[in-house]
Amino acid sequence: MTARAADLAQFIAQAGWSAAERAPLAGDASNRRYERLCLPNGTRAVLMDAPPDKGEDVRPFVQIATYLTGLALSAPEIFAQDPARGFLLLEDLGDALFARVLETKPELETPLYEAATDALLHLHRAEPLALAPYDAATMAPLAALAFDWYQFGITGAVDEAAREQFLAAITPLLSRLDEQPRVLIQRDYHAENLLWLPDRTGVARVGLLDFQDAMLGHPAYDLVSVLQDARRDLQPETEARMIARFLAQTPQQDSSFREAYAILGAQRNLRILGVFARLCLRDGKAHYVDLIPRVWAHIETNLAHPALAPVAAILREALPKPTPDVLTALRTKCATCPDR
Numbered sequence: 001m002t003a004r005a006a007d008l009a010q011f012i013a014q015a016g017w018s019a020a021e022r023a024p025l026a027g028d029a030s031n032r033r034y035e036r037l038c039l040p041n042g043t044r045a046v047l048m049d050a051p052p053d054k055g056e057d058v059r060p061f062v063q064i065a066t067y068l069t070g071l072a073l074s075a076p077e078i079f080a081q082d083p084a085r086g087f088l089l090l091e092d093l094g095d096a097l098f099a100r101v102l103e104t105k106p107e108l109e110t111p112l113y114e115a116a117t118d119a120l121l122h123l124h125r126a127e128p129l130a131l132a133p134y135d136a137a138t139m140a141p142l143a144a145l146a147f148d149w150y151q152f153g154i155t156g157a158v159d160e161a162a163r164e165q166f167l168a169a170i171t172p173l174l175s176r177l178d179e180q181p182r183v184l185i186q187r188d189y190h191a192e193n194l195l196w197l198p199d200r201t202g203v204a205r206v207g208l209l210d211f212q213d214a215m216l217g218h219p220a221y222d223l224v225s226v227l228q229d230a231r232r233d234l235q236p237e238t239e240a241r242m243i244a245r246f247l248a249q250t251p252q253q254d255s256s257f258r259e260a261y262a263i264l265g266a267q268r269n270l271r272i273l274g275v276f277a278r279l280c281l282r283d284g285k286a287h288y289v290d291l292i293p294r295v296w297a298h299i300e301t302n303l304a305h306p307a308l309a310p311v312a313a314i315l316r317e318a319l320p321k322p323t324p325d326v327l328t329a330l331r332t333k334c335a336t337c338p339d340r
Contacts, residue, residue: 015080134217136174145274262305284335
């Protein structure tokens with residue numbers, strides 16, 4: 001037994017769960033690891049193992065979870081915690097991820113996304129925590145990951161001149177959004193981080209996961225995150241209805257909000273394009289390449305907004321389209337850049 005495994009067993013015992021059966025749960029793109037614990041009486045919990053020596057820190061998760069549950073939103077209750085060693089024992093909200101539910105019950109798309117939209121509206125009405133801003137200075141370099149990893153992975157080099165032109169074009173657009181009132185944005189609000197809890201009522205029917213990287217940002221950010229999902233296709237009419245639903249219950253001005261939605265959608269999807277390429281090239285996770293065409297489609301949708309015309313011209317010239325041949329070539333380079 002490793003020292004970490006011994007520490008974990010000790011934490012479980014101290015929390016009163018030593019009699020539980022343990023089974024692994026699917027992880028995410030981080031260094032966190034999850035297990036489901038089940039006591040003989042059927043009571044369940046989720047164990048988060050987030051090693052501090054690998055850069056993980058459970059304290060933001062604890063802070064945000066406590067805040068969200070205080071707003072009557074369904075973040076997991078924290079049963080036990082050991083921040084120094086990176087262990088949390090959490091309420092088990094089940095397996096009914098939006099993505100899984102909709103695979104077998106596509107007719108629930110509208111009610112699920114209405115609930116997700118309403119949960120955001122509820123969150124945005126609350127006084128946010130004092131978190132770091134997700135501002136232009138932060139967002140613009142993240143969007144440039146599309147050059148740093150996607151363009152690099154395909155062409156073998158970064159076009160530094162085009163990258164600088166891109167930053168010069170997108171930064172003023174993002175800076176305008178910095179002037180708007182900020183809300184707590186979870187930054188990973190999508191169908192594989194949302195759970196359907198139909199036995200609860202109102203906004204509590206949406207179980208929330210993976211929110212530890214929350215920051216303060218524009219109200220459109222999490223909405224575009226859930227409606228332009230990198231992992232599943234959403235009916236275009238559903239996206240349109242949810243934007244209209246959101247606007248009907250918020251003081252945002254229609255045209256300026258839709259412009260912000262397109263700008264943030266472009267920024268977010270360009271960042272994801274770069275991250276997915278990085279997960280392949282650096283970390284050897286080739287399956288993320290399969291998601292790139294959908295991300296590219298979202299980028300093209302957002303670039304069609306007139307406000308993004310200067311950015312669109314640069315990107316269409318600099319970034320290769322993810323054709324099947326391009327993606328095959330990218331896959332062959334997986335795990336070839338571990339030190340980049």
